Amino acid sequence: MNPAEKSRDVVREGLEAVYPRLWRYCVVLTGRRDRADDVAQAACLRALEKAVLFAPESQLDRWVFRIAQRLWLNELRADAVRRGGGIAPIDSVDLIDPTPASETNIFARQVLDSVMALPEAQRITVLLVFVEGFRYREAAEILDIPIGTVMSRLTAARAKLKVLMQPAKGAAE
Amino acid sequence: MSRFSDEEIAAYLDGEGDPSLGERLEARAAEDAELRGRIEALTVDKQAIAEAFEGLLGASPHMPTEALTKAAPLSRTDVWRTPGALAGAAAACLAIGLGVGFQLASYRGDGATRNKMVQEAPLESWRDYAAAYHALYVTDTLTHVADDDAARVRELDRASRAVGLPLDGVRAPIDELQFRRAQLLGFEGRALVQVAFLSATGAPMALCVINSPNAGDSEVALETRRDMASASWSQPGLEFLLIGGRDAALTKRAAETLRRRLSAS
Numbered sequence: 001m002n003p004a005e006k007s008r009d010v011v012r013e014g015l016e017a018v019y020p021r022l023w024r025y026c027v028v029l030t031g032r033r034d035r036a037d038d039v040a041q042a043a044c045l046r047a048l049e050k051a052v053l054f055a056p057e058s059q060l061d062r063w064v065f066r067i068a069q070r071l072w073l074n075e076l077r078a079d080a081v082r083r084g085g086g087i088a089p090i091d092s093v094d095l096i097d098p099t100p101a102s103e104t105n106i107f108a109r110q111v112l113d114s115v116m117a118l119p120e121a122q123r124i125t126v127l128l129v130f131v132e133g134f135r136y137r138e139a140a141e142i143l144d145i146p147i148g149t150v151m152s153r154l155t156a157a158r159a160k161l162k163v164l165m166q167p168a169k170g171a172a173e
Numbered sequence: 174m175s176r177f178s179d180e181e182i183a184a185y186l187d188g189e190g191d192p193s194l195g196e197r198l199e200a201r202a203a204e205d206a207e208l209r210g211r212i213e214a215l216t217v218d219k220q221a222i223a224e225a226f227e228g229l230l231g232a233s234p235h236m237p238t239e240a241l242t243k244a245a246p247l248s249r250t251d252v253w254r255t256p257g258a259l260a261g262a263a264a265a266c267l268a269i270g271l272g273v274g275f276q277l278a279s280y281r282g283d284g285a286t287r288n289k290m291v292q293e294a295p296l297e298s299w300r301d302y303a304a305a306y307h308a309l310y311v312t313d314t315l316t317h318v319a320d321d322d323a324a325r326v327r328e329l330d331r332a333s334r335a336v337g338l339p340l341d342g343v344r345a346p347i348d349e350l351q352f353r354r355a356q357l358l359g360f361e362g363r364a365l366v367q368v369a370f371l372s373a374t375g376a377p378m379a380l381c382v383i384n385s386p387n388a389g390d391s392e393v394a395l396e397t398r399r400d401m402a403s404a405s406w407s408q409p410g411l412e413f414l415l416i417g418g419r420d421a422a423l424t425k426r427a428a429e430t431l432r433r434r435l436s437a438s
Contacts, residue, residue: 019236
């Protein structure tokens with residue numbers, strides 16, 4: 001198998017497993033589940049088109065996240081603003097399926113709302129580092145920004161989350 | 174004794190940074206209540222965040238595998254550069270209901286912009302954001318601005334104070350550009366002023382000025398951003414961007430005039 005074929009196979013076979021995380025990434029990026037559907041699908045399509053450029057020994061999730069990030073910022077974000085509705089994120093009620101309103105779920109929703117209330121640049125960095133567990137250097141590569149910007153975004157996000165998550169914490173205790 | 178920055182504290186909490194950072198910070202915190210307070214102010218429940226987002230995975234729709242793999246062969250790496258295939262790719266995208274479909278369609282008629290889809294830089298710098306914002310302007314945005322000169326002067330004064338640069342020089346005609354209004358915006362905590370003009374042909378144009386502590390002197394440099402002519406330059410502490418329309422010669426002349434007027438004022 002030549003290297004191009006191998007790359008194509010790795011991408012085709014790997015995308016489905018990455019998809020739920022890619023979709024979640026797009027929810028945080030775009031703030032809305034309908035837009036997340038569009039961006040996640042567009043990112044997969046772009047990944048399949050460009051599969052020969054993927055280095056099979058590298059990480060597929062980072063590569064696809066980066067594609068989604070670029071698609072959103074370069075092509076789809078301005079359209080979302082133009083079509084109205086702005087880019088402010090919606091409530092978690094519309095993000096997760098209705099579930100029994102147990103205390104655990106209420107708390108989880110409040111935490112989601114707190115993160116989604118952050119500016120777009122901060123919340124996507126929070127997702128990559130706090131949720132996905134990427135190192136600062138890896139998050140910087142995905143977002144195509146200097147590592148110093150990752151640090152300043154997370155510092156600002158931490159200060160805001162500290163305040164935003166207080167009521168959530170109180171309610172859970 | 175040097176002070177730890179908030180970024181260093183956050184890096185420590187994330188297990189990042191120099192291994193000695195944690196040791197130094199912990200040693201100092203043991204005897205410094207103020208530092209302990211700052212650490213506490215940046216400590217968040219990362220576990221709770223990770224768990225809340227874990228629940229979101231279950232809400233993900235299934236990947237539309239069949240539609241995607243059918244669509245992909247229509248559009249290989251070089252598809253965007255092939256006029257015939259481009260229409261096919263657009264059709265494929267629309268067929269599977271992607272929001273990008275309209276984008277492809279809008280690129281079809283104009284050979285000069287076709288490659289932009291894969292070449293445009295990410296929206297990261299303040300200039301990218303200013304350009305994307307200005308791309309939404311149409312002539313009517315500025316023709317219908319109230320003709321209240323006193324209000325416009327007040328707003329211009331407010332903007333001047335925000336960036337620490339007298340901007341009166343924009344009110345006199347500048348190479349066919351007519352001053353319409355000034356707005357105070359912001360980017361990552363820095364003051365950003367947008368002064369809007371209309372050209373003689375009705376093209377909306379904007380001068381953007383941002384505080385930039387590390388900026389030095391630089392000449393006017395022409396670029397194209399989002400299909401608009403733009404010119405950038407800087408002076409100590411400030412960066413400038415003039416953007417709008419497609420007349421690069423007008424943009425250059427106006428940028429040179431603005432650079433002269435605003436640096437002399």
